[in-house]
Amino acid sequence: MNLLDWENNISSHKKTTEQYKRGSELQQEEIENQLIYQKNLKKYPDLSSKTHPLIVLSPYHLPKVATLPKKRKIAYLKHIQQLIKRVVEDNQSGKNTISIHNKQYPPSNMTCFDKERMIALNEMVCGECKGRCCLNGNDNAFLDVETIKRYMKHNPELSSEQVLQNYESMITEKTHLMSCINHAETGCNLARDMRSDMCNNFYCSTLKELNTTFYKLETIPEGAVVISRFLS
């Protein structure tokens, strides 16, 4: 199956679940997950546990989408303005102390036999997840001097004001409450080349586990069955 078919190659199940659970109820949930999975394997003869592993996204409370308060937008732009100032000052001083990569968040160095497919599958799972890892993005979106330095280096024609304007233009009117300022209903609203290394190189434990299947040619999956649980 080629990548163009992938949109049909992920089976997604959204479940609402209660916030506090006893051990027996969690066990019940696990049984339910397995039943959903087995039902899918039966329903679609092309699917098997090898080609379409089960991915269960842990229950979480997806914050509501609402109009972004003006003060959040101001705080975010102020943060970016300060980062731009620090980068420009560093460049002008000739010291050049800021790296274009934040060494704290290095890219994964795993051996991957089909990177294109892995990225496509990861993006689909993230789309179903709706950003459990974005809740801590607040009004800074993990943006740091390294991000701004990288963006300015790759876009040398842009002035400081234009850089700020570009970040501002990516802000949506409606975002998830109490989450990252760029966490829109459709996912992250910030272009990938404007995101921090933290955001671009982050793999949660669910993705890490899925991506181990790309270590060997014979275990590379074609798709996945995703169960995404949301707290009621």
Ligand code: SF4
């Ligand atoms: S990295 Fe993990 S937690 Fe974050 S959006 Fe993707 S699946 Fe969800």
Ligand code: SF4
């Ligand atoms: S910038 Fe995007 S990927 Fe990063 S935390 Fe915010 S919404 Fe998530």
